[in-house]
Amino acid sequence: MSLSEFPLIQRFFTKQRITNPTTRLGIGDDCALLSIPDGFELAVTTDTMVENVHFFAGADPEQLGHKLLAVNLSDLAAMGAKPISVTLALTLPKVDESWLTAFVHGFLNLAERYSVDLIGGDTTSGPLTLTVQAMGLVPKGRALLRSTAQPGDFIYMTGCLGDAGLGLKIHQGYHSAHPEAALTRFNRPEPACEAGQALIGIAHACIDLSDGLAGDLGHILEQSQVGACLDWDALPLSQAVRSYINDTGDWSMPLTAGDDYELCFTVSPEQAAQLTVAATKIGIIESQPGLRLNKSGNIQPLEVKGFEHFS
Numbered sequence: 446m447s448l449s450e451f452p453l454i455q456r457f458f459t460k461q462r463i464t465n466p467t468t469r470l471g472i473g474d475d476c477a478l479l480s481i482p483d484g485f486e487l488a489v490t491t492d493t494m495v496e497n498v499h500f501f502a503g504a505d506p507e508q509l510g511h512k513l514l515a516v517n518l519s520d521l522a523a524m525g526a527k528p529i530s531v532t533l534a535l536t537l538p539k540v541d542e543s544w545l546t547a548f549v550h551g552f553l554n555l556a557e558r559y560s561v562d563l564i565g566g567d568t569t570s571g572p573l574t575l576t577v578q579a580m581g582l583v584p585k586g587r588a589l590l591r592s593t594a595q596p597g598d599f600i601y602m603t604g605c606l607g608d609a610g611l612g613l614k615i616h617q618g619y620h621s622a623h624p625e626a627a628l629t630r631f632n633r634p635e636p637a638c639e640a641g642q643a644l645i646g647i648a649h650a651c652i653d654l655s656d657g658l659a660g661d662l663g664h665i666l667e668q669s670q671v672g673a674c675l676d677w678d679a680l681p682l683s684q685a686v687r688s689y690i691n692d693t694g695d696w697s698m699p700l701t702a703g704d705d706y707e708l709c710f711t712v713s714p715e716q717a718a719q720l721t722v723a724a725t726k727i728g729i730i731e732s733q734p735g736l737r738l739n740k741s742g743n744i745q746p747l748e749v750k751g752f753e754h755f756s
């Protein structure tokens with residue numbers, strides 16, 4: 446038997462526990478109500494995942510639930526915001542209860558780990574499309590922006606580069622001797638929430654790596670009206686990614702592949718000593734516009750772009 450809209454909402458979404466003092470009213474009324482503590486601003490972001498665009502048809506629903514929330518929490522992390530609550534808009538071709546059970550499990554497990562309340566949403570029928578709006582708190586005037594990098598800043602990133610891209614290649618048929626870690630990075634990214642919050646007051650500019658380092662760092666460069674030089678030898682590449690490059694010669698993959706959900710940020714040399722976040726220094730911000738790559742002393746322009754819809 447298939448559930449209709451209201452019993453479905455009732456069954457899957459109304460039993461969440463509210464854990465955040467900012468949630469005055471959660472699911473059940475026409476709107477949720479949030480109370481924002483003095484001295485904070487509300488950071489708001491939304492991200493959609495569409496079947497056959499962002500994920501393969503038949504993708505594991507538990508992983509989809511996790512990833513949908515993770516990519517949204519990653520945007521909050523990039524601003525230094527602490528996540529508090531989310532809304533969830535689901536467009537489903539049909540009501541598949543076992544699919545929904547697994548999806549909600551993946552979603553709510555991650556929500557619980559970061560004390561994020563699910564406070565509302567919408568449920569409609571149509572082609573499988575998953576949308577989250579995420580809200581977070583950031584101390585007033587102190588959010589990490591894309592527009593505030595300065596010439597001379599060191600460029601850092603958390604974690605490793607290109608593992609999610611390798612995971613995608615493996616899904617597409619590339620044979621890796623050690624596929625597990627790369628597949629996990631692609632299927633179950635971990636948002637860098639603590640790192641983002643710890644960068645407030647230290648980083649000048651910050652972005653999360655969703656569409657590839659070259660393209661995402663490019664947004665910082667454009668909005669800050671600066672350029673940069675990346676140091677190829679400094680890039681944090683896993684052994685699996687290094688093997689992939691050796692096998693295929695495709696050295697630009699880690700610079701262009703998306704879905705890593707690490708943070709890329711800039712810090713002045715004076716403040717670099719105060720950095721408490723585990724991160725690798727990968728380059729430097731320069732006043733000359735454009736992005737360059739220093740490959741063992743040979744500096745070349747890097748014109749690769751990240752993924753863009755409609756292009």
Ligand code: ADP
Pocket residue numbers: 454458471472473474475476532533534535563564565566567568
């Ligand atoms: P309305 O028609 O007033 O928009 P709905 O009937 O769509 O309200 O939803 C009833 C309640 O259930 C609302 O509080 C809404 O936020 C919540 N809700 C609906 N779908 C979801 C969902 N997928 N996840 C979380 N909450 C949901």
Ligand code: MG
Pocket residue numbers: 566567568
């Ligand atoms: Mg509605």
